[in-house]
Amino acid sequence: MPADASSCPSDPNAHAGDDVPQLYALSLCNPDGPGGPYVADVDVSVEDDRWTEALPDLAGILERACRGALDGGHAGDLGSTLEFSVVLTDDEAVRALNRDYRGRDCPTNVLSFASLDDTGSAPLPEGMPLHLGDIVVAFDTTLAEAQERPVPLADHLFHLAVHGILHLLGFDHEDDDEATEMEALEADILVSSGLSNPYHTAGEIPEEDAK
DSSP: OOOOOOSOOOOGGGGSOSSOOEEEEEEEEETTOTTSOEEEEEEEEEOOTHHHHHOTTHHHHHHHHHHHHHHHTTGGGTOSEEEEEEEEEOHHHHHHHHHHHHSOOSOOSEEEEEGGGOSSOOOOOTTOOEEEEEEEEEHHHHHHHHHHTTOOHHHHHHHHHHHHHHHHTTOOOSSHHHHHHHHHHHHHHHHHTTOOOSSSSSSOOOOOOOO
16 A cells, blocks of 8 residues: 555655746536535646656646545545645655655655644634645656556556545555555545556555555
């Protein structure tokens, strides 16, 4: 299962280096969402140009993954107006975050920083969107895993994005029951989106963890 950090505030741009990241926004709306209607604004930051070079349909991949995760995770249960960010960067940036917030001085595939896990937060002002948090994905590790399995890079990014967003929605895999539930939900989202089941296919994808 993809690795993650679940409850730390992040400042991904602190590790972006000298290059200015590409920024764009996705606005997703589902008036018939399984958990109720929702509008979700997603800020996307591409800090490594290799993402766009390798995946010309990067925005489309992320939009489909976000929609699948929000619908599958019943995002409308949390609120009608949501927001979160996706940062696409490299191993160096993810390694720094992994070291600072998880105590693991190594890169990994995806990190999730879920705002809903924070305790003692002030009540949300009426009309303000609920900030779910941030997910950060490393290009080098994601590409290496996709080539090793092998699966298309687009499909592996889709899976990691879904996994990270589900963490922002409150799903986890701290014990076997949670892991089984989350894996089943991820598989349903991917299969319904036309991708293969990442956990029960020929050459089954192993559980993912920090290396």
